[in-house]
Amino acid sequence: MHKNSRLSNNNVPRSIQKLRCRANFEALQFTPYIEELGRIIVNSLRSGGKPYIAFHLRYEKDMTSAEVKELRSMRYSAQHWRYKKINGTERRLQGRRPITPRETVLFLTAMGYPSTTNIYIASGKIYGAHRLNMVREVYPNLHTHFTLSTKEELQPLVNYQNKLAAIDFVVARESDMFVYTHNGNMAKAVRGHRRFNGFLKTINPNRY
Structure with a gap:
């Protein structure tokens, strides 16, 4: 399969593909x-x-809003914020805090x-x-x-x-x-x- 992408592997040697990726990253x-x-x-x-x-x-506030009472109230009072129940203790035990x-x-x-x-x-x-x-x-x-x-x-x-x-x-x-x-x-x-x-x-x- 031929792809029109600069980083796609269009049957070029692996060394050339590495060079492409490195050049794009350095840019x-x-x-x-x-x-x-x-x-x-x-x-x-x-x-x-x-x-x-x-x-x-x-x-920051966006990371603590699920756990701090003050921020949780602010979160629920804003219409554009999603209403999603998040258990801060559970997230902590999962290593997600x-x-x-x-x-x-x-x-x-x-x-x-x-x-x-x-x-x-x-x-x-x-x-x-x-x-x-x-x-x-x-x-x-x-x-x-x-x-x-x-x-x-x-x-x-x-x-x-x-x-x-x-x-x-x-x-x-x-x-x-x-x-x-x-x-x-x-x-x-x-x-x-x-x-x-x-x-x-x-x-x-x-x-x-």
């Missing part, structure tokens, strides 16, 4: 501004020769990371932003794209969550270790890119 690039700002943040994190961990803490900021501290401590560890939080707006304070109390070197960029640098991106996520992607991609707490699209994309670049250290905590 995927963010805009120069996003790559540049991402590099600025990476350089800031690595100043003084320090390594850093990129922690994808997926604890991201870990909380408190559990993040427990995980890092159990893994033996000292309080001086350099940590970048790759995330949208955390539900209950004060929850990060408990992480910061134990790991004061806690950073986000907001703390490592100026208002002027973020101004072109601040109203576009996908562009801010792209900044997080660049920083996570270049990290010395990437930890993700939910196996969503962002985590899969970063994990795949790091694997492509040489199986860089990536950890998925056991949530069961």
Whole structure:
């Protein structure tokens, strides 16, 4: 069967097919501004020769709305949201719930990371932003794209969550270790890119 697709195997040698896939993957690039700002943040994190961990803490409202009473009420009051009964405890036992900021501290401590560890939080707006304070109390070197960029640098991106996520992607991609707490699209994309670049250290905590 002949397919009119650049990545279809139209009876070409496997080596050529691999080259096609690699060339197409390498061609995927963010805009120069996003790559540049991402590099600025990476350089800031690595100043003084320090390594850093990129922690994808997926604890935004959309992830917690099934479990937190306040958000569940908001969810049911919005007509465009689906009425779907979700048991938070059951999802947790199935490993389908991201870990909380408190559990993040427990995980890092159990893994033996000292309080001086350099940590970048790759995330949208955390539900209950004060929850990060408990992480910061134990790991004061806690950073986000907001703390490592100026208002002027973020101004072109601040109203576009996908562009801010792209900044997080660049920083996570270049990290010395990437930890993700939910196996969503962002985590899969970063994990795949790091694997492509040489199986860089990536950890998925056991949530069961």
